C-alpha cells in the first residue's frame with residue numbers, strides 16, 4: 001500500500017513547476033509527496049510551500065523546502081494532499097489525521113488541488129469512513145445535538161464519538177480544537193450535509209471537501225488512474 005501511495009505522489013510531482021507556490025498536505029500519502037518534493041528542491045527546483053499541519057511543517061523543514069504562510073502570499077498555485085475517501089464527483093472525506101481545518105483553508109486558497117491516494121480510497125458513496133468534524137470544546141453536547149439534527153435533515157444517521165489520541169486522552173488538533181467522528185455509513189447528499197454542518201456555531205470545520213479537488217491521482221495494482229473533476 002505504501003508503494004502505491006508513493007506512486008501517486010510521484011505522479012502528482014509532475015504537475016509541479018519551477019516557481020510554484022504549493023500547499024503541502026498531511027498524512028501518510030502526502031508525506032511521500034513532501035519527501036519527493038524535498039529531493040527535487042535539493043536538485044535545484046525553486047518552490048515555496050504552505051504546510052497544512054505542524055507534522056508537515058516539521059517534515060518540510062527537515063527536507064529544506066522553503067516555507068511561507070497565507071499571510072505572506074496571496075494565492076497558491078497548487079495543493080497536493082491525500083484523502084480518506086473520494087467519490088466520482090471528487091468530493092472528499094478528509095481529517096482522518098486531524099488536519100482537516102488547515103487542509104481546507106489551504107485548499108481553498110489554491111488554484112488547483114490534486115488528491116493523491118491508493119485506489120482503496122475510491123468509493124461510490126462517501127461515508128464508510130467516519131466523518132471527522134472539528135468542534136469547539138465549549139458546549140460539546142449542544143454541538144452534537146445540532147449535528148444530529150443536521151444528519152437527520154440530510155437523511156443520514158449514526159453514532160458520534162469524540163476522538164481520543166493513542167495516549168487515551170482527547171485528541172487535540174493543531175488549532176486547539178476537538179474532533180467528533182460521525183459514523184454515518186452512507187452520505188447520499190454530501191453537499192447538503194456539508195452546508196448544514198457549516199451552519200452550526202460549535203463546528204469549526206468538517207471533513208467534507210466539496211468542489212475543492214480538481215484532479216485525483218489514484219494508484220492501484222493495475223497502475224495509475226487520473227480522474228479530473230467534471
Ligand SMILES: O=C[C@H](O)[C@H](O)[C@H](O)COP(=O)(O)O
Nearest residue numbers: 027028029082095097098099
Ligand atoms: O487529517 C488528515 C488528512 O486529511 C489526510 O490527508 C487523510 O487522513 C489521508 O491520510 P492518509 O494519506 O494517511 O491515508
